[in-house]
Amino acid sequence: MRHILIIAATLFAASAQAETPRDFLTRFEKEAGAVASVERGARFFATKQGGEWSCASCHTDRPTQAGLHAKTGKAITPLAPAANAERFTDAAKVDKWFRRNCNDTLNRVCSAQEKADVIAWLLTLK
Amino acid sequence: MKRLAARPLLALLAALALPAHADNYxxxxxxxxxxxxxxxxxxxxxxxxxxxxxxxxxxxxxxxxxxxxxxxxxxxxxxxxxxxxxxxxxxxxxxxxxxxxxxxxISETERFAKKHREISAATWKRAAIKSPANCTACHAQAAAGNYSDHSVNIPR
Missing domain, CATH: 1.10.760 (Cytochrome Bc1 Complex; Chain D, domain 2)
Structure with a gap:
């Protein structure tokens, strides 16, 4: 019995660490209580939302390619999971970057719906 | 006793060696x-x-x-x-x-100003430089901590 518990705990820990972009899409859709829209995500990504920058200002309008920080010019690895397997696999990083970047581009936090839409769109990019 | 006497000498040597490393960051x-x-x-x-x-x-x-x-x-x-x-x-x-x-x-510190006193405002604004925050534009080896005058190359 104890062994089963240990195995179960290990499996749970492993699954909690290695998340996939789809897991985040599901999480934000659940939080929003609505399915994501690819079109809305594409529009949101490319358009300025009140701030000086849009998402595309740094990540480009085709985030399968590398981006450039709009201010410092530092290279940014591609955001689309198809081009960069590391993206959307770590909850702490996903939460950190949505928190900071939404604040920079929208001057507020992003809604769960907005996050779901963007991820849904990013997942369509090949 | 010998060891004690060597100390001031070592300190002096270290002090003399400092200028050579002044640009190593x-x-x-x-x-x-x-x-x-x-x-x-x-x-x-x-x-x-x-x-x-x-x-x-x-x-x-x-x-x-x-x-x-x-x-x-x-x-x-x-x-x-x-x-x-x-x-x-x-x-x-x-x-x-x-x-x-x-x-x-960093660009507002006294040392930075002194070291860059010959750089004009127009130079800072060049497309390849953009701002004083962009060290690597002129200090190609900045990432390795080398900001020495000898390795400076100001882009046109």
């Missing part, structure tokens, strides 16, 4: 610093600012030169300790502004 290895501070910009050497400046910087990350660079508290404390431990002392020159607040920009 290699960034000490630190995983948290690397991950958190270099995603958006180059690794600015901790030696280039006073400890007070780093403390002030790390206390205002949610408004970091116009961007939200906030990080979790554990890492914020760890990185602050790292920066303070390797911060520059008097070498950076005056690191306080007219209101006695710690300077946050």
């Amino acid at each position: 290699g960034v000490p290895k630190n995983a948290a610093f690397e991950e958190e501070c270099t995603s958006c910009h180059m690794a600015y050497p901790p030696q280039m600012l006073h400890a007070d400046s780093w403390r002030a910087m790390m206390n205002g990350l949610s408004k970091h030169f116009g961007s939200d660079a906030s990080i979790d508290e554990k890492r914020r404390t760890a990185i602050t300790d790292f920066l303070v431990a390797h911060s520059g002392g008097r070498k950076t020159g005056d690191t306080r502004d007219a209101q006695c607040k710690p300077l946050l920009r």
